[in-house]
Every structure is written in structure tokens, then in C-alpha cells.
Amino acid sequence: MRKGDTQEIRRLNRRAILGYLRKSPLTRADLSRLTGLAKSAVSRLVEELLQEGLVAEGASTSPPLGRPGTLLHLRPRARFALGAELGVEGTVLLALDWRGEVLWAKEWRHPREAGPKERLERLLAEVWPHVPGPLGLGFTLPGVVVEDRLLLAPNLGWRGLDLKPLLQEFPLPVAAENDAKASALSEVFFHGEANLAYLVLSTGLGVGVVAEGRLLRGAGGAAGEVGHWLGQGEKTCSCGRRGCLETELGLGNLLAHHQALGGQAEDLEALLQQAKEGEAKALEAVRHLGEALGRFLANLAVAYDPALVVVGGKAAEFFPYLEGPLRQSLRAHAFLEAHQDLPVRPSVYGHLAPAVGGASLFLARFFELGGLWAERPRRNGGRYEEVAFGDRRGLGA
Amino acid sequence: MRKGDTQEIRRLNRRAILGYLRKSPLTRADLSRLTGLAKSAVSRLVEELLQEGLVAEGASTSPPLGRPGTLLHLRPRARFALGAELGVEGTVLLALDWRGEVLWAKEWRHPREAGPKERLERLLAEVWPHVPGPLGLGFTLPGVVVEDRLLLAPNLGWRGLDLKPLLQEFPLPVAAENDAKASALSEVFFHGEANLAYLVLSTGLGVGVVAEGRLLRGAGGAAGEVGHWLGQGEKTCSCGRRGCLETELGLGNLLAHHQALGGQAEDLEALLQQAKEGEAKALEAVRHLGEALGRFLANLAVAYDPALVVVGGKAAEFFPYLEGPLRQSLRAHAFLEAHQDLPVRPSVYGHLAPAVGGASLFLARFFELGGLWAERPRRNGGRYEEVAFGDRRGLGA
DNA sequence: TTACTTAGTGCCGAGAACGAACTAAAGGGG
DNA sequence: CCCCTTTAGTTCGTTCTCGGCACTAAGTAA
Numbered sequence: 001m002r003k004g005d006t007q008e009i010r011r012l013n014r015r016a017i018l019g020y021l022r023k024s025p026l027t028r029a030d031l032s033r034l035t036g037l038a039k040s041a042v043s044r045l046v047e048e049l050l051q052e053g054l055v056a057e058g059a060s061t062s063p064p065l066g067r068p069g070t071l072l073h074l075r076p077r078a079r080f081a082l083g084a085e086l087g088v089e090g091t092v093l094l095a096l097d098w099r100g101e102v103l104w105a106k107e108w109r110h111p112r113e114a115g116p117k118e119r120l121e122r123l124l125a126e127v128w129p130h131v132p133g134p135l136g137l138g139f140t141l142p143g144v145v146v147e148d149r150l151l152l153a154p155n156l157g158w159r160g161l162d163l164k165p166l167l168q169e170f171p172l173p174v175a176a177e178n179d180a181k182a183s184a185l186s187e188v189f190f191h192g193e194a195n196l197a198y199l200v201l202s203t204g205l206g207v208g209v210v211a212e213g214r215l216l217r218g219a220g221g222a223a224g225e226v227g228h229w230l231g232q233g234e235k236t237c238s239c240g241r242r243g244c245l246e247t248e249l250g251l252g253n254l255l256a257h258h259q260a261l262g263g264q265a266e267d268l269e270a271l272l273q274q275a276k277e278g279e280a281k282a283l284e285a286v287r288h289l290g291e292a293l294g295r296f297l298a299n300l301a302v303a304y305d306p307a308l309v310v311v312g313g314k315a316a317e318f319f320p321y322l323e324g325p326l327r328q329s330l331r332a333h334a335f336l337e338a339h340q341d342l343p344v345r346p347s348v349y350g351h352l353a354p355a356v357g358g359a360s361l362f363l364a365r366f367f368e369l370g371g372l373w374a375e376r377p378r379r380n381g382g383r384y385e386e387v388a389f390g391d392r393r394g395l396g397a
Numbered sequence: 398m399r400k401g402d403t404q405e406i407r408r409l410n411r412r413a414i415l416g417y418l419r420k421s422p423l424t425r426a427d428l429s430r431l432t433g434l435a436k437s438a439v440s441r442l443v444e445e446l447l448q449e450g451l452v453a454e455g456a457s458t459s460p461p462l463g464r465p466g467t468l469l470h471l472r473p474r475a476r477f478a479l480g481a482e483l484g485v486e487g488t489v490l491l492a493l494d495w496r497g498e499v500l501w502a503k504e505w506r507h508p509r510e511a512g513p514k515e516r517l518e519r520l521l522a523e524v525w526p527h528v529p530g531p532l533g534l535g536f537t538l539p540g541v542v543v544e545d546r547l548l549l550a551p552n553l554g555w556r557g558l559d560l561k562p563l564l565q566e567f568p569l570p571v572a573a574e575n576d577a578k579a580s581a582l583s584e585v586f587f588h589g590e591a592n593l594a595y596l597v598l599s600t601g602l603g604v605g606v607v608a609e610g611r612l613l614r615g616a617g618g619a620a621g622e623v624g625h626w627l628g629q630g631e632k633t634c635s636c637g638r639r640g641c642l643e644t645e646l647g648l649g650n651l652l653a654h655h656q657a658l659g660g661q662a663e664d665l666e667a668l669l670q671q672a673k674e675g676e677a678k679a680l681e682a683v684r685h686l687g688e689a690l691g692r693f694l695a696n697l698a699v700a701y702d703p704a705l706v707v708v709g710g711k712a713a714e715f716f717p718y719l720e721g722p723l724r725q726s727l728r729a730h731a732f733l734e735a736h737q738d739l740p741v742r743p744s745v746y747g748h749l750a751p752a753v754g755g756a757s758l759f760l761a762r763f764f765e766l767g768g769l770w771a772e773r774p775r776r777n778g779g780r781y782e783e784v785a786f787g788d789r790r791g792l793g794a
Numbered sequence: 795t796t797a798c799t800t801a802g803t804g805c806c807g808a809g810a811a812c813g814a815a816c817t818a819a820a821g822g823g824g
Numbered sequence: 825c826c827c828c829t830t831t832a833g834t835t836c837g838t839t840c841t842c843g844g845c846a847c848t849a850a851g852t853a854a
Contacts, residue, residue, distance in 0.1 A: 001416045003432050004401075004409030005811055006840040012401035013842085019398050029801055035400050038843045043802065066800025067850040144733065152733060195616035211615060216608050218702020219592035220735050223608070225699040228732040230692060232629040239732060295627060302622040303700050305615020335625040335636060336541065336549060338617050402842055403809040410811085426832055435812045440833065463831025464819040 010045075013037060014370030017045055018054070018074070022098065022367065023192075025058055027069030046072060054078050054371050074098060079366060079373075082130065082172075083359025084123055084139035085179060085352075088155050088203060091119065092352060093126050095134065096359035098367070100190040105352060116150075116158060120166045127170065135366050135373060136173035138358035140182045142204055146221030148176050154238040155204045175361050180224060180312075182357025183347065184208025185215055187310050189360045197224075197306040198347070200354075201293075201315035204238070205246045208357075209304045216304070226300065249292055251314055258285035268314060275321045283321060290322040294329025301330075301339040312347035312354075319346040407442075410434060411767030414442055415451070415471070419495065419764065420589075422455055424466030443469060451475050451768055471495060476763060476770075479527065479569075480756025481520055481536035482576060485552050485600060488516060489749060490523050492531065493756035495764070497587040502749060513547075513555060517563045524567065532763050532770060533570035535755035537579045539601055543618030545573050551635040552601045572758050577621060577709075579754030580744065581605025582612055584707050586757045594621075594703040595744070597751075598690075598712035601635070602643045605754075606701045613701070623697065646689055648711055655682035665711060672718045680718060687719040691726020698727075698736040709744035709751075716743040 002008070016035045020026055028046055032039045049055040056075045060068040080097040094105035106126065110119060127137060143153025150161040167174045177185075184198035185208070194213040200206045205227030209216040216223045227246035228239055235253075237244035247253060251268055258271055263281035265271040274282035297309060311319055326344065334340040347353045366373055399405075413432045417423055425443055429436045446452040453472045457465040477494040491502035503523065507516060524534060540550025547558040564571045574582075581595035582605070591610040597603050602624030606613040613620045624643035625636055632650075634641035644650060648665055655668055660678035662668040671679035694706060708716055723741065731737040744750045763770055 001413040001432070002409060003413050003434055003811095004406035006406070006842090008409070009401035009403070009406060009810095009841060012399060012405070016398040016400050027801070032802095035398070037400055039802065040804080040844080041842050043804095044841085061801095063800070063851080065798080065852060067802080069801050151735070211608075211613050211620070212611070214609070214611070216613065216701070218608060219704035220702050220733070222699060222702040222733055222735075225702075225732060228699050229696045230730060241730070241732070244732075299626045302619060302625045304613070305617050305619040305622075307616035333627060333638070335622060335638070335641075336617070336619055338548070338619075403811095406810055406841090424832070429833095436833065437813080437835080438811050441810085458832095460820085460831070462821065462829080464833080466832050 011370040011372055013041065014045055014049070014372065015368065017042065017049070018367055018371055021055065021072060021074050025071040025073040027061060027071055029069050031072075049371070052371070076101070077103070079135055079363075079371075080133075081135040081359040081362035081366075082127065082137040083182075083355040083357065083361075084137060085354035085358065086119055086123070086139060086141050086156075087179075087354065088142060091123060092355040093123065094352060094355045094359065095130065096356055096363065098363050100186075100356070100360075102349075102352060102356070105355070116161055116163070117166065120163075120169075124169055127172075131171045134172060134362075136175065136362035137170060138175045138177060138182065138361035140177055140179040140354040140358045142179050142200075142206070144220070144222045144225065145176050145178045145181075146217070150176070151220065151222070152239070154240075173362070175358075177358065177361055178206065178208065178221065178224075179354040179357065180206040180208035181215055181217065182208070182361060183312050183353045184210050184310075184357070185364060186349070186353070186357040186360035187347075188213060189364050193308045195306050196308040196310060197300055197304055198310045198312055199300075199315075200313040201249065201251065201311065202313035203250050203252055205249050207300065207304075209306065211304065226303075229299075245296065249289070249296060254285055254289050254318075257288060258282060261285060272317055275318065286318055286321040287325045289318075290325030291329040293322065294326045294331075295333050297326070297330050297342065297344065298333035298335065298339065301342055302335050307343070309342060309344045310347050311344060316346040316350065316353075408767040408769055410438065411442055411446070411769065412765065414439065414446070415764055415768055418452065418469060418471050422468040422470040424458060424468055426466050428469075446768070449768070473498070474500070476532055476760075476768075477530075478532040478756040478759035478763075479524065479534040480579075480752040480754065480758075481534060482751035482755065483516055483520070483536060483538050483553075484576075484751065485539060488520060489752040490520065491749060491752045491756065492527065493753055493760065495760050497583075497753070497757075499746075499749060499753070502752070513558055513560070514563065517560075517566075521566055524569075528568050531569060531759075533572065533759035534567060535572045535574060535579065535758035537574055537576040537751040537755045539576050539597075539603070541617070541619045541622065542573050542575045542578075543614070547573070548617070548619070549636070551637075570759070572755075574755065574758060575603065575605065575618065575621075576751040576754065577603040577605035578612055578614065579605070579758060580709050580750045581607050581707075581754070582761060583746070583750070583754040583757035584744075585610060586761050590705045592703050593705040593707060594697055594701055595707045595709055596697075596712075597710040598646065598648065598708065599710035600647055600649055602646050604697065604701075606703065608701065623693075623700075626696075642693065646686070646693060651682055651686050651715075654685060655679060658682060669714055672715065683715055683718040684722045686715075687722030688726040690719065691723045691728075692730045694723070694727050694739070694741065695730035695732065695736065698739055699732050704740070706739060706741045707744050708741060709746075713743040713747065713750075 020034050028042050032042045055072050058071040058073050062068055077097045080095050082095055085092040090109040092107045095103040141153055142155050144151040148163045152159045163176055180200040187198055188210045196210050198208040207224040207226050209224050229245045230243045231245050233243045233248050235247035236242050237247050261281045271282055275286055331340045349356045414428055417431050425439050429439045452469050455468040455470050459465055474494045477492050479492055482489040487506040489504045492500040539552050541548040545560045549556045560573055577597040584595055585607045593607050595605040604621040604623050606621050626642045627640045628642050630640045630645050632644035633639050634644050658678045668679055672683055728737045746753045
């Protein structure tokens with residue numbers, strides 16, 4: 001239950017101003033109208049933001065009548081964050097500014113058997129040259145993450161891992177998050193849709209859900225692990241159970257199905273190439289997957305009722321071939337009319353998406369705090385606390 | 398993006414004080430420590446609340462050392478709300494105070510073919526004698542409700558209904574909500590668990606999810622319509638599609654299964670009676686349902702990751718017989734270890750639960766506003782706006 | 795040149811919290 | 825019996841932030 005004082009009011013109003021400026025340049029008068037704040041209050045806060053170098057003055061407006069205003073805009077690269085993905089294949093590290101622009105990115109592969117300690121130490125070595133500067137480092141894992149603990153990551157073969165000791169080695173604030181959840185957050189942060197589901201479909205299947213602008217984490221960080229919905233199948237999943245949806249929809253099964261049709265593709269890259277060339281069996285296998293995905297999306301739609309579904313992971317590359325059958329199947333299976341034309345689009349960041357999501361953890365937090373970063377530094381040793389808005393605790397807390 | 402001024406500070410701090418007092422009586426000094434507010438600020442706000450009759454002074458504490466404090470508590474029945482359920486069978490109307498105590502309740506049945514206009518007019522007639530007084534009337538429907546519009550209620554046979562014109566007839570603030578969502582809210586409001594799923598299982602199946610104290614509604618109010626997840630079945634659902642989970646788990650199918658086993662029960666009441674008497678076929682049918690429910694809950698757990706599942710609807714009455722097989726099945730099918738012992742319990746309000754949920758819409762809102770009810774009366778004609786905390790819009794809005 | 799319109803600043807008052815000093819009310823020890 | 829310690833609660837002056845009004849600034853139109 002958050003208490004209020006004058007500093008809290010200042011934070012709320014700075015947040016509002018930065019939030020509007022993030023979308024487009026505005027004059028002080030515009031901000032006063034939009035926020036409902038008095039012009040004098042806006043002027044004062046803007047003056048503060050100018051001093052801090054977060055905001056800059058730009059061109060003048062030329063209205064049909066009256067004195068022209070001075071447009072204010074956020075200064076590009078005034079603040080940025082690092083993001084990393086610890087994926088099954090390798091690691092991606094990048095820097096991202098508040099506009100979502102990737103300032104630089106670096107990737108490396110790793111031995112199959114590399115453990116968490118080894119991989120995080122390599123990451124630490126890569127991060128060192130870039131501090132100080134970034135707001136923080138957010139990194140993602142393909143598994144269930146809660147409060148810097150990794151409960152289970154079947155596709156990495158890791159489980160029950162307390163990351164805190166490793167994270168304390170880093171010379172800047174660090175946060176860990178599930179890959180789908182972080183990706184979902186980056187979508188809402190950069191594209192503004194407050195209700196969406198971000199599907200990560202590669203070997204595994206997971207979804208990050210944002211509802212009313214807030215990430216749905218659940219009590220133990222496991223919300224959205226829909227790859228482990230039990231279906232009618234009988235195949236054994238990497239989690240050890242049988243019949244998980246992931247065994248049907250995961251791209252491993254796409255390859256297997258293609259081979260069962262008599263297709264010749266040794267990996268997904270080859271299969272994708274064949275689809276691009278119009279090879280019939282490849283297209284048929286993809287069509288089959290798209291149909292199953294459409295049915296799955298119909299279930300996703302009634303579970304979370306998103307206004308948008310973003311497809312990420314390796315499946316995003318197959319999207320042009322998946323899209324048709326997927327939409328047709330979704331239309332046929334949707335519960336509500338509104339879901340028949342549920343917008344579905346591929347992720348824009350490609351394979352960088354999870355790392356972008358990681359960085360957006362800190363960018364989102366920065367704007368949530370109204371840019372008051374230096375003034376409240378490193379509470380809890382700099383651990384990131386919450387990205388979404390408002391109290392995490394609710395009515396009964 | 399909410400702005401802040403001094404009134405907002407006051408609201409936040411009144412909300413904090415009322416929130417703590419709602420749980421137990423406390424002295425001013427306790428409140429100061431808990432909220433972090435200065436003693437003087439607490440005294441001033443408490444004085445205000447005493448004047449308004451929301452809070453009263455009670456006994457003195459007798460600490461081992463120092464001056465005794467005066468305990469403060471919320472005055473029972475100082476505020477209350479009306480709640481109603483427009484169910485398939487009939488209508489329930491009740492009054493509920495902030496402690497969750499049902500002040501009075503009234504129920505009536507209605508002709509099968511009664512339409513929304515007819516039923517709401519009857520409700521209006523029953524409500525008239527009780528106004529003014531209540532904070533508002535929240536009523537629930539077994540269907541998809543968004544912003545006072547009922548999109549679809551298969552089990553009522555209603556669809557695409559704009560309730561606003563009907564609701565404007567009421568002489569107090571009115572809000573409509575899905576039955577499972579409202580029930581879920583009442584659970585979090587009265588029992589304090591911020592992450593839970595409230596299952597309504599009768600003829601239909603739906604779930605209300607609360608995550609971090611906020612109701613999960615989705616973009617179109619359809620989140621949690623899990624009764625319409627498509628499974629492997631082939632039975633035709635009331636929604637017109639085939640294979641909805643509801644056709645498997647709905648209690649209609651329980652009765653059918655019992656009959657298929659050779660059981661003799663003409664309705665659920667009779668079946669329940671037989672289960673109570675230990676009749677083998679009844680117990681077997683219920684066991685079968687419990688097993689399927691356990692599997693379903695494993696899926697629900699990975700979808701929303703609640704810390705608690707509450708079972709409501711007619712199924713709550715079967716809970717003693719469902720519980721064993723359900724837990725066994727859940728344990729066998731759970732994805733995470735944490736979900737193996739996911740607490741599952743029946744709703745405490747019995748068949749009044751949805752109406753209690755309706756009333757809790759207004760009670761929750763009242764506390765969210767820090768008890769500033771009369772001061773912000775009837776914006777939008779008294780329409781209830783949001784129950785959950787903070788901005789509904791998020792990062793990108 | 796003047797009237798009008800809109801942008802932005804300066805100043806003061808209001809509301810709220812904070813903090814320090816103070817009073818109130820208990821128990822315990824000499 | 826008095827005084828000391830401890831905790832509860834109040835009073836009062838200070839600080840912070842916004843709101844509102846008056847005012848200046850900078851355009852267009854007549």
C-alpha cells in the first residue's frame with residue numbers, strides 16, 4: 001500500500017510528462033492540456049527535465065493563431081539499458097535506448113554443456129567495458145523465473161537455481177526474467193498496446209501476457225507457460241511429462257512432420273529455405289502447423305483475451321507461410337466474433353527480441369519512476385523491483 | 398496516466414490507513430509505523446475519518462511499557478453495497494457490508510423465457526426500497542461483460558446486449574460484471590490472497606483470475622472463459638462450437654455420465670444426495686469428474702499461476718467428494734512442483750458467492766478511493782469505472 | 795497600429811506531510 | 825512518594841508541490 005507525499009506527486013507528474021513526450025514532441029501548453037496540470041507546474045517540471053538533460057527544446061510550432069510554442073522532445077540516447085538473452089543456442093547482448101533503437105549488439109555461441117556460472121561469467125566479462133552508463137542489465141531465460149531465481153528451464157536443462165549470488169557480481173543493477181514475458185513487455189513499451197500476448201515459439205512454447213499494461217507473472221512467475229498445457233498427445237516433453245502442447249506445436253515437431261511426409265530437410269533453416277522456394281512438402285508441413293496454431297490461438301484468446309498476438313521465436317521466420325492457415329483456423333475456431341480477426345503479427349526485432357525485452361525491463365522502470373533514477377539509487381542493491389505500474393500487492397495485501 | 402496533486406496524496410494515505418484498519422484494529426502509532434507516515438499526519442487523517450463516521454475509537458492497549466494507545470477500528474455497517482446475481486436459475490439480491498457480512502438476502506426464480514428487460518425491471522423494483530443508502534449495486538451475469546455491455550451469455554441465451562439504457566433507470570450507481578470475475582474479486586477483497594483463480598463450475602465453466610490484486614479482464618472482458626477452451630471432445634457446446642471443455646467438465650455431463658454408468662438421478666440435487674449417502678455409481682461419476690478437473694487445474698496453473706484456486710458454482714457442493722481425486726490428479730499432472738500442492742478450496746459464500754462478488758465491486762472501489770465517495774459523486778452518471786488499483790492504461794497508453 | 799489569441803513565466807496562497815518539541819499516561823525503582 | 829523511562833498522541837512551524845491569476849511574449853488579422 002503505497003503512501004503519498006510531495007515527492008510521490010512529483011514522480012507521478014514527471015511520469016505523465018515523460019510518458020506523453022515519449023510518444024511525440026509537444027509544447028508545454030500541450031502537456032498542460034493533456035495532463036491536466038497547471039501551466040506553471042508543467043513549466044517547472046520541464047525546467048527540471050531540461051537541467052537533467054532528459055528533455056531538449058526543438059522547433060517552434062506555427063499555429064494559425066497566437067504565439068508559437070516550443071516543441072519539447074526526449075533526447076535520444078539520454079538514457080539506455082543493456083539487455084541479454086541466455087538462449088538455448090547462444091547468448092545475445094545489446095544496448096537499447098528509450099526509443100527502442102539498438103545501439104549495438106553482440107552474440108556468441110557456447111558449448112552445449114556450459115552451465116549457468118560459466119555463461120554468466122562470460123556475460124559479465126562482455127558487460128564490463130560498458131559500465132558505468134546503462135540504467136541496468138536485464139537478461140532473459142527460457143524458463144520460469146521468479147525474483148532472481150530460476151525454477152525450471154527444461155530446454156536448458158537447468159532447474160532450481162538461485163541466481164542472486166551470480167548477479168551480485170555485476171557492477172550495475174541486474175534483473176532476470178522469462179524470455180516471453182520480457183519480450184511482451186518490450187512490445188507494450190514500444191508499441192503501446194496494453195493488452196497483448198507475445199508468443200515465443202521455437203523448440204519450446206511460451207507466452208508473455210500483458211493485461212492493462214501490466215505483465216502477468218502469477219504467484220510464482222509461471223503464468224503463460226502454455227507450452228505445458230496438456231493436450232491429447234502422447235509424446236514425451238522435455239519437462240518429463242507426456243502430452244504437453246509443446247510436443248505438438250514446438251518446431252521440433254514441424255521438422256519431424258516434414259520428414260514423415262517424406263521431406264528432406266536436416267534442420268529448420270533448411271526447411272525454411274525450402275518453404276521459401278515453394279517446396280510442396282515443406283509448405284504442407286508449415287500449413288499443418290499453422291492450422292494447429294490457429295486452434296491454439298483460439299484457446300489463448302479465451303484465456304487472456306488479448307487485443308494483439310505477436311509471434312516471436314524461430315516461428316516468426318516462418319510467419320509468411322504460417323499466416324494464411326493460421327488465420328483461417330483461428331476464424332473457424334474462435335469463441336467470440338471479436339476473436340475471429342484477432343490481429344496476429346510477427347515480432348519486429350527478430351532474434352534480438354528477447355534481449356530487447358530484457359533491456360526494456362529497465363527502460364520501462366525508468367519511465368515508471370518518472371526518470372528519478374539517480375535520486376533513488378540501488379535500493380536493495382540495485383535490484384530491479386517492479387516494471388509494471390502501481391502496487392504489486394493488491395486489495396488484500 | 399494519472400496526475401497528482403495534494404488531493405491525490407490525501408487519497409493515497411487515507412487508502413493506506415483504511416486498508417490496514419480493514420484487517421485489524423490499530424492505534425495511531427501502529428498506523429504511523431505501518432504506513433511510514435508521520436504521527437501528525439496519521440492523527441489528522443484519523444480525525445477526519447472519525448468525523449465521517451467511518452472509524453471509531455475502541456479499547457486501549459496495555460503495553461508492557463509506556464502510555465497505552467487507543468485502538469481504532471472501522472465501524473461495522475458504516476458503508477455497504479448491494480450485489481445481485483442474474484443466474485440461469487433465478488436472481489439473488491443481497492446487501493453486504495465492508496466486512497463481508499451479508500446483511501440481508503432475497504432470491505426469486507423467473508420464467509425460463511424471461512428476457513433481460515423483464516428481469517432487470519424486477520430487480521429494480523426490489524432495489525427501490527433500499528435506496529438511498531448503499532454505495533452501489535453490482536450485478537453479475539454468466540457471460541462476457543465489458544463496459545456495461547453483455548457480449549455473449551450462452552447459458553442464458555443472450556448475446557450482444559447493451560445494458561446501459563436499462564442501468565440508467567436505477568437510482569444508484571450500477572455496474573455489471575461477469576460472475577466468475579466478480580466472485581474472484583470478492584475472494585481477494587475479503588481473504589487477501591492477491592493471486593488466485595476462482596472457478597465457477599455449474600452448467601458452464603468459467604474462471605475469474607486475480608493477479609497481483611487486480612482482476613484480469615482482457616481487452617474485451619473475455620479473459621478466463623476457459624469453459625470454451627477447445628479440447629479433444631466432440632460434443633456440441635451451448636456456444637455452438639464443438640469440443641469445448643465445458644461439455645466435458647460441465648455438471649450436465651456429470652449427470653449424463655452417472656446415467657451412463659446406470660445411475661438413477663434425475664437432477665444434480667438427487668445426484669448430490671446419492672453421493673452423500675455413499676451410492677457407488679454417484680461416487681464413481683464424481684470421482685471421474687474430479688480426475689478430469691485435476692488435469693484441468695494443472696493447465697490452469699500454468700496459464701495463470703495462481704497461489705490459490707477457489708471452487709464455486711454448484712460444484713462447490715460436491716467438493717467433499719471431488720477433492721480427493723482432484724488433488725491426486727493435480728499432483729500427477731502438475732508442471733511445477735509448486736503446483737502439486739496448489740491449495741484448492743470451496744467458496745465460503747455458497748450460492749450467494751456471485752452476488753457477494755457483485756457487491757464487492759463497489760466495496761473494493763470505495764476502499765480504493767480512500768473512502769472519498771461523496772466527494773467524487775457520480776462521475777459519468779455514477780458508472781463504476783475501475784475496481785483494481787492504479788491506472789488501467791499501461792506503459793504505452 | 796491595434797485587437798485578439800495562444801505560449802509561457804512569476805508570484806502567492808492552499809493543502810498536505812514532516813519533524814521537533816511538547817504533553818499525556820502508563821510502569822518501575824529508589 | 826517522586827522521578828525516570830517509555831510509548832502515545834498533539835501542536836506548531838517548515839517544506840514541498842500544485843493551482844490560479846496576473847503578466848509578458850510572440851504571433852496573425854483587420
